[in-house]
Amino acid sequence: MSKAVVYLIPSLLDENGLNSIPPYIIEVVKKCNVFFTENERTARRFLKKLWKEMVIDDYEWYIVSGASQAPDTFMQKLKEGKTIGIISEAGCPGVADPGQQLVSIAHEMNIEVNPLVGPNSILLALMASGMNGQQFQFVGYLPVKEPERIKAIKDLEAESKKKNCTQIFIETPYRNNQLIDVLLKNCKPSTRLCIAADLTGQTEWIRTKTIAEWKMHKSDFHKRPAIFCLLA
Numbered sequence: 404m405s406k407a408v409v410y411l412i413p414s415l416l417d418e419n420g421l422n423s424i425p426p427y428i429i430e431v432v433k434k435c436n437v438f439f440t441e442n443e444r445t446a447r448r449f450l451k452k453l454w455k456e457m458v459i460d461d462y463e464w465y466i467v468s469g470a471s472q473a474p475d476t477f478m479q480k481l482k483e484g485k486t487i488g489i490i491s492e493a494g495c496p497g498v499a500d501p502g503q504q505l506v507s508i509a510h511e512m513n514i515e516v517n518p519l520v521g522p523n524s525i526l527l528a529l530m531a532s533g534m535n536g537q538q539f540q541f542v543g544y545l546p547v548k549e550p551e552r553i554k555a556i557k558d559l560e561a562e563s564k565k566k567n568c569t570q571i572f573i574e575t576p577y578r579n580n581q582l583i584d585v586l587l588k589n590c591k592p593s594t595r596l597c598i599a600a601d602l603t604g605q606t607e608w609i610r611t612k613t614i615a616e617w618k619m620h621k622s623d624f625h626k627r628p629a630i631f632c633l634l635a
Contacts, residue, residue, distance in 0.1 A: 407481040409509045410435065411496040412488045413521020414449050416628070417604030421452060423522040429454050431519060436485045437463040439477060439505055441492040449490070468501040477505045481514050493628075495523045499543060499573070524602050525571055528630035531609045532569065532597035535634060539569035545582070552582075553589050560590055564635035571632050579624040582631070583617075590614045590633070597632035600624055 410431050413424065432454055440446035443464050451457055463480075467473050467489070480487055489496045489505055495518070496502035509516050525541050542559065546552045559570040574582045586596060592615035599609040611632075612620065 405484045407484050407509075407514050408434075408486045409481075409506070409514055409516045410486070410488045411502070411506070411516065411518045412490045413495045413519055413523070414446065414490050414493055416493050416522045416524055416527075416602050417607075419605045420522065420603030423603040424453060425520055428519060428521070431517075432457070432488065434486050435462065435488040437465070437480050438488045438490060439465045439467050439473065439502070440490045441466075441468050441501060445492060446490045467505060474504060474508055477508055478512070481509065481512055493524070495521055498523055498525065499541065522603050524573075524599070524628070524630050527602050528597065528599035528609070528632055529569060529571060531599060532632040532634075533611050534569040534595065534597060534632050535567055536569070538567060539571060539632075541571045543572065544574065545572055547578075549585065552585055556586060556589050559633060560594055560635045563594075563633060567634075569632055569634050571630065573630055576624075576626045576628050579627065579629055583621070583624065586631075586633075587614055587618050587621075591635065594633060594635045598622075598624065598629055599632070600627040600629040602628070602630070 412428060432450055438446060443466055447459050465473060465476055489502045491500040491502055497506050506516055529536055529539055545555045562568060563570050592613060594614050595611055596614060596617055597611040601607050
C-alpha cells in the first residue's frame with residue numbers, strides 16, 4: 404500500500420481571480436483520490452473551473468466543517484494510503500479555516516503534509532496596507548454586540564499603540580458598514596485603518612487612511628468581502 408500524502412490546496416478569494424492560482428495546482432489535483440472541503444459545491448465548481456477535463460464523480464468528497472465524523476473518516480483515508488486534498492471555502496486551508504484540525508491529525512500520524520502557494524486575504528491585505536509586517540496579529544471576527552465590540556476595538560488599538568502591532572480582523576460582508584461606523588466613532592483620529600475589499604477580483608479595492616481621513620471619505624462596503632488592518 405502506498406503511503407498517504409496530504410495537500411493543502413488554495414482556492415479562489417473571488418470567482419474572477421483564477422489567475423491567482425498557480426498552474427502547478429492542477430498537477431497536484433490530478434494526484435488526489437479524496438477531497439476534504441469546507442463547502443463541497445463551491446470546491447467542485449472551483450476545481451472544474453481550474454481543470455475542465457476533471458471528472459468530478461471519480462473522486463471521494465467529504466465535508467470538513469460541521470461534520471463530526473470528518474476526523475474519523477480522514478484518519479481512515481490516511482490509513483488506506485490515499486492522496487488527500489484539503490480545500491478551504493476561500494484562500495488557504497488551515498488559515499482562519501477549519502482544515503487545521505485535519506492537518507493536526509495528519510501530523511499525529513506522521514503523514515507528509517504539503518502546503519501549496521495561493522491567495523490568502525490576510526497576507527495580501529497586510530502586504531498592501533503599508534503597516535507593520537514585522538509584528539501583526541489576526542484576531543478573526545470582533546464581537547457583534549456593540550458594548551463588547553467597542554471594548555474589543557479599544558483594546559486592539561491600545562495594544563497596537565503599545566507594541567507597534569498591526570491588528571487584522573474580518574467581518575461578515577453584510578455587516579461591514581456597521582463595523583466601519585463603530586471604528587470611525589471609537590478609534591483615535593491618527594490611527595490608520597486599511598480596508599482591502601474584493602481581493603484578487605476585478606473590483607479589488609485597497610486603501611489605507613487615518614480615521615480622520617476615512618470620516619471625510621466614507622465608502623460603501625456592504626456585502627463586499629473585506630479584510631481590515633489597524634495600526635495606532
